[in-house]
Every structure is written in structure tokens, then in C-alpha cells.
Amino acid sequence: MELRTLRYFVAVAEELHFGRAAARLHMSQPPLSRAIKQLEADVGAVLMVRSAAGVTLTASGVALLEEARALLAQAERARARVAGTATITVGLLADSADPDATRLADAYRRQHPGVEVRVRDTDLTDPTCGLRAGLVDVALTRGPFDETGLTVHRLREDPVGAVLRADDPLARRDHLELADLAGRRWFRFPDGTDPVWQSYWHGGEPREGPVVRAVQECLQAVLWNGTVGLMPLGHRPPGDLTVVPLAGLAPNPVVVAWTDASPLVRSFVRLATAAYQTTGGRRTS
DSSP, X not given: OOHHHHHHHHHHHHHTOHHHHHHHHTSOHHXXXXXXXXXXXXXXXXXXXXETTEEEEOHHHHHHHHHHHHHHHHHHHHHHHHXXXXXXXXXXXXXXXXXXXXXXXXXXXXXXXXXXXXXXXXXTTOTTXXXXXTSOSXXXXXXXXXXXXXXXXXXXXXXXXXXXXXXXXXXXSSOEEGGGGTTOOBOBOOXXXXXXXXXXXXXXXXXXXXXXXXXXXXXXXXXXXXXXXXXXXXXXXXXXEEEEEEETSOOEEEEEEESSOOHHHHHHHHHHHHHHHTTXXXXXX
């Protein structure tokens, strides 16, 4: 398997659409389709099912996607080492713009002007941002999640509320209890998502409702379906939605996590700790 073909496969697997993947790769669709068919022949398995609606990964495709991402990340790190460029890959959970993260980025750039920082934006289905798969060197994310094999340092705690339509009867309350949301449909994460992470954001209960992977999908699930879910109070949803403080739930931690404490990672953790201390460790709005 060539690295180029793996890049093609990852693009199609992430876009779940040959047309969008071809546009992302700046190529036409026919050679992309041929490359994927050749890859399937090479590995001896069907990797994706094509339909008018798009693409669905098979079990073999899901397995190869994880391996392909790890191989491409490793190849990129090797290229950087050979070229003599110091790099660090940072995984970010795609939940919002965070002024503390901006302060950290400024500090890291001042401290390491010659280091190339690569950022990998991750959806809500992987709170470790690819750390376990070797896709990133360090993750700036939210907990709680399974910390096995990881080093995790807490940076800040954010109170959490229930996100509701503004016309929901519960939206007029000054606070809510989890019991107030009993019997409601929730937006929820896909099966297989880290169980510790899933339990926290589902309020400790199994939930029924639309499956989401990104913040915008959470918000749209509430807007279109009237579902409910949890969100840090510091987030400001669109005007048609509101976040009501939730009593009885532990604040949500913002954390930095890593596996290999290289000098660049140690510096990142130190600067992150300093950047987030300016908020006093807890954000209330």
C-alpha cells in the first residue's frame, strides 16, 4: 500500500462522499474511485459501500481507517525529523473557541518560535483527540474519559447546563435537576464511544435520541427535534437555544493529556497550566 493511496482512502472515509473527497484532494473523481478499488483488491476486503446517499464504511474499512491515520501521522513525523524541523501535533476537541487556548497558543509560539505546531481537530466521539492511536503528541480536551495508559492534567473546571430550545417550558427555570429531564429524548454519542465520557454527557443514564458527533449536530438536534443534552455554561448557543444551569452534576474538566513526555510536550503542559491558571481554575460564564 502506498501512502498516497492511504491518504485517498482517509479522505473518502472522513468525507463519506467521493465527490467531496476528490475536491478536498484537488483531483477528479474517477482516478480516486480507481485508487480505492485497487486498495480493496490489495487488502482483499471491501472497505466501503457506495450508494446514492454517499459512502458507508465496512468493519474492515473502520479498522483500516484507524491504522491508516496512524501510519500517515508516523510518516509525517519521520519526514519532519529528516527535514530537521521540530514539530508537535496537538489534538483539539472541536467544542468551541476558548480564550485560554488562544493564550496558550500565543505563549507556545513565543517560547518555541522555530517549532511547527500541527493541529488535529477532533469531533466529540474521541475525547483523547487521537492520542491513543498515535495521531497526536498531546491533547487539549475535556474529560472525563478512560485515562488508562495516559497522563492527564486538569486545567480548569466548567459548570454544565442543559441546552434547550428557548420556547421549551424548562427554559424559563433558573436551574434544573437531572430529574427534570427524565423521559426526554437526548442527543447522544454513537455506540462504542468512550463509556466514561458517554456516561458523563448523558447524565449517567442510558439515553434515547438522535446520534451526534459534533457540537453543531448537538445544537441542531435540539433546534429541530426538541431534544435535550448537556453543554458547558460558557458556551453561547444561537438565540433560539438556551443553556440552563444544572444542579447536582460535577463541573466538566478541561484537561491536557499525553503519553510520551518529550521536551516539547513537557513545555506545552507547563505553558498550558500557566495559561489556564489566569481564570482561577473554574469558569462560570
